[in-house]
Amino acid sequence: MGTIxxxxxxxxxxxxxxxxGHYLVGRWCGIGVRAFSIGFxxxxxxxxxxxxxxxxLSAIPLGGYVKFVGDVGATSKPDADALDDLSETERREAFHLQPVWKRAATVFAGPFFNFLLTVAVFAVMFSVFGRFVAEPMVAEVRPDSxxxxxxxxxxxxxxSVDGVPIETFGDVQRIVSGRAGEALSFVLERDGRQITVTATPEPTEVEDALGNKIRIGVIGVVNNEALGQPRRIEYGPIEALAAGVEETWSIILRTGSFLxxxxLGREDRCQLGGPVKIADMAGKAADLGFVWLIQLVALLSAGIGILNLLPIPPLDGGHLLFYAMEAVLRRPVPEQVMEVVYRAGMLMVLVFMGFVFWNDLFGC
Structure with missing residues (x-):
């Protein structure tokens, strides 16, 4: 029960x-909703x-769906026969008979709300707890690093690191940790002048706060209290919101870089987990306290938002790809093409799900 x-x-x-997100924006666009389900x-x-x-609330808690008027199943595919049988009132509310911008806005709203949740969580965290930072100083350099x-x-x-301005030592760690094996350009200030060097972070296995073994890139520098001058930054509501947006954007960039x-084969596949790994992390986070559990919600929400925007049907990004093509071509994508791409996308999603399940249970 401590995990489930x-x-x-x-x-x-x-x-x-x-x-x-899908529901609220869909209703705002005048689209009728048949069902809102948590689980399948x-x-x-x-x-x-x-x-x-x-x-x-449905029996299989591994997702959910909003079924709009005119949909078939839980994947928001059009049902041509059902559309023909709709009344005039229902046709005005049918999802697939709406202008392309309304359909695109409704679909995009799901991932967007996930990002908003991440922003909200971090904004509250920053406003309540602040943030501990240290100056980006080098106190020690490990030999042979x-x-x-x-x-x-x-x-x-x-x-700066690889062109990204640096304000805190944590900024350096965030960039370097996700770039193992890549040559990075470091601009350093030394004796009042700037110099540029190139270093390639080496992969190192460490244990995170939840006890997971993860591989990150390191270059072998250490900060300390004397040079780093660690301090706590306090945020007002507006500053906390801005910091939440910045943190969420940083997570999106790091996740995109990881994928x-x-x-390209530069990341350990064991870094990728599915429901079993998420459940294990949730249990460990709960043991550490509710704040840790909420942080896990924020990170998972951002991850779900990113994955759903991948241009693969039946994910939201796949639907958005079709809508973009429809907007450019000024006509819907032929149904035969949509069906072929949809089947291929569904196969890719199932293969991916099988892969992460295998990772969870046997692979790592």
């Missing part, structure tokens, strides 16, 4: 926010509201 309950909490919050499969409990929407080979010395101050490196 936190897992269901994390997944339910993330799925609910995602589907609520048989309904466990639910109710029907005044507008005719069935709100339900990439930093030592590049000529980085104690007392150097990081100015790119994974495809």
């Amino acid at each position: 309950v936190p897992f269901l909490f994390v997944l339910t919050v993330v799925v609910f926010v995602h589907e609520m 499969g048989p309904e466990l409990l639910g109710f029907t509201d005044r507008s005719g929407t069935r709100w339900k 990439p930093a030592a080979e590049a000529g980085i010395q104690p007392g150097d101050r990081f100015v 790119k490196r994974l495809v």
Whole structure:
């Protein structure tokens, strides 16, 4: 129960926010909603509201869906026969008979709400707890490390890494940790002048706060209290919101970089996990406290948002790709083409799901 309950909490919050994005924007666009489900499969409990929407909790808690008027199944595919049988009132509310911008806005709203949830969580965290930062100073250089080979010395101050301006030592860690094996350009301040060196972070296995073994890039520099002057930054509401947006954008960039490196074979496949790994992390986070569990919600929400924007049907990004093509061509993509691409995309999604399940249970 110490694992299952936190897992269901994390997944339910993330799925609910995602589907609520679809629902709210869809309703704002005048689209009718048949069902709002958390989970798939048989309904466990639910109710029907005044507008005719069935709100339900279903047996398989690995996702959810919003079924609009004119949809078939839970994947928002058009049902041509059903569309022909709709009344005039229902046709005005049917999802697939709406202007392309309304359909695109409704589909994009799901991932966008996931990002909003991440922003909100971090904004609240920053406003309540602030943020501990340290100056981007080098106190020590490990012997035979990439930093030592590049000529980085104690007392150097990081100015930028690979063109990205540096304000704190944490900024350096965030960039370097996700770029193992890639040559990076470091601009340093030394004795009042700037110098540029190149170093390649080496992969190192470490244990994160939840006890997971992860591989990150390091260059072998250490910060300390004397040079780093660690301090706590306090945020007002506006500053906390801006910091939440910045943190969310940083997560999006790092996740995108990870997926790119994974495809190119530069990342360990064991870094990628599915429901079993998420459940394990949720249990460990709950043991550390509710704040840790909420942070996991934020990170998972951002990840779900990014994955759903991949241009693969039946993911939201796949639908958006079709809508973009429709907007350019000024006509819908032929149904035969959509069907072929949809089947191929579904196969890719199933293969990916099988891969992460194998990773969870046997592969790593």
